[in-house]
Amino acid sequence: QSSFDQRLTDWVIQTYQPLHACQHPSFRAMCRALNPKAPVIGLYKMQSLLSNEAAGARIKLRSILRGNDVCVTTDASTSCNNVTYITCTAHFVHPKTWVLHHFPLGLFKKEGTSLAEDVVRHVESIWRDYQIDYSNITCIVTDTEATMVKAARIFALHAQQAASEISWHGCIDHLLNLVTKLAFTDFPGSEGAMLAARDLVGHFSSSSQAEAVLLSKQIPGSAVKCIQDVTTCWWSTYSMCERLLRLQPYLALMEAEGLLKKNLNITQWQIVKDTTALLEPFSCAQRLLEGES
Numbered sequence: 001q002s003s004f005d006q007r008l009t010d011w012v013i014q015t016y017q018p019l020h021a022c023q024h025p026s027f028r029a030m031c032r033a034l035n036p037k038a039p040v041i042g043l044y045k046m047q048s049l050l051s052n053e054a055a056g057a058r059i060k061l062r063s064i065l066r067g068n069d070v071c072v073t074t075d076a077s078t079s080c081n082n083v084t085y086i087t088c089t090a091h092f093v094h095p096k097t098w099v100l101h102h103f104p105l106g107l108f109k110k111e112g113t114s115l116a117e118d119v120v121r122h123v124e125s126i127w128r129d130y131q132i133d134y135s136n137i138t139c140i141v142t143d144t145e146a147t148m149v150k151a152a153r154i155f156a157l158h159a160q161q162a163a164s165e166i167s168w169h170g171c172i173d174h175l176l177n178l179v180t181k182l183a184f185t186d187f188p189g190s191e192g193a194m195l196a197a198r199d200l201v202g203h204f205s206s207s208s209q210a211e212a213v214l215l216s217k218q219i220p221g222s223a224v225k226c227i228q229d230v231t232t233c234w235w236s237t238y239s240m241c242e243r244l245l246r247l248q249p250y251l252a253l254m255e256a257e258g259l260l261k262k263n264l265n266i267t268q269w270q271i272v273k274d275t276t277a278l279l280e281p282f283s284c285a286q287r288l289l290e291g292e293s
Helices: 002-014 019-023 025-034 043-065 116-129 146-161 172-184 193-205 208-216 236-256 266-290
Strands: 070-078 083-093 100-111 137-142 167-170
Touching: 002 019, 002 043, 019 025, 019 043, 043 100, 070 116, 070 146, 083 116, 100 116, 116 146, 137 146, 146 167, 167 172, 172 236, 172 266, 193 208, 193 236, 193 266, 208 236, 236 266
Parallel strands: 070 137, 137 167
Antiparallel strands: 070 083, 083 100
């Protein structure tokens, strides 16, 4: 019984299964096929098993974190249905092995938007659960959104009141994004290149016929579509410009054949080329920092 319970708990956790999976007839039929004496696990039993597993994991994690100086990262996000989630992660380098370890410590859910004070209150409660205090926190990392920046100031103040000191580091990936967002809009002297590029991409995105013609002009097996940049999608302006440069000869061919009425002029194409060269190192850095290949 205990062995089956542990294996089931491990399966639910490691494969992110919904709790009601253990109640599904097909799951129970599979268990009976493997072992006719397999116990029937209901929803409440599954909740109990997971609660026990979580309690054991917290005890183990407290032991691991004890005596180590940690860096913490925290973030808050509000969903479309006005529900906010606040989370916190601890990171430390083992002093003997120099191996980086990181552990998610918790996730809080609250209704409505989140203030900086809410973030601080919830994160500090997570720290208390793991017996972490300001004396063994070396720094805190957040994104550079206004709420999180204010929260960082409150963390620093609380550390000072606790006769300690922590430093705040804004996420470098977010800082890079603030820089690259400047390329999202045109500026004086850019000849409206970005607007013209988006109009050109939008033409193909909104017309399946035009897109089919563009694909047909390219080498079969390596044909590609335009990429639309979005202000909330990092490095998408670079992706849009880089793709347009790849498609430039095919767009020129369509224009010459009277199949394309809107295209960039020579100056705008040069600006797109220069923008691509400028944004490329930022794109590489952001992909590297995010662990993207």
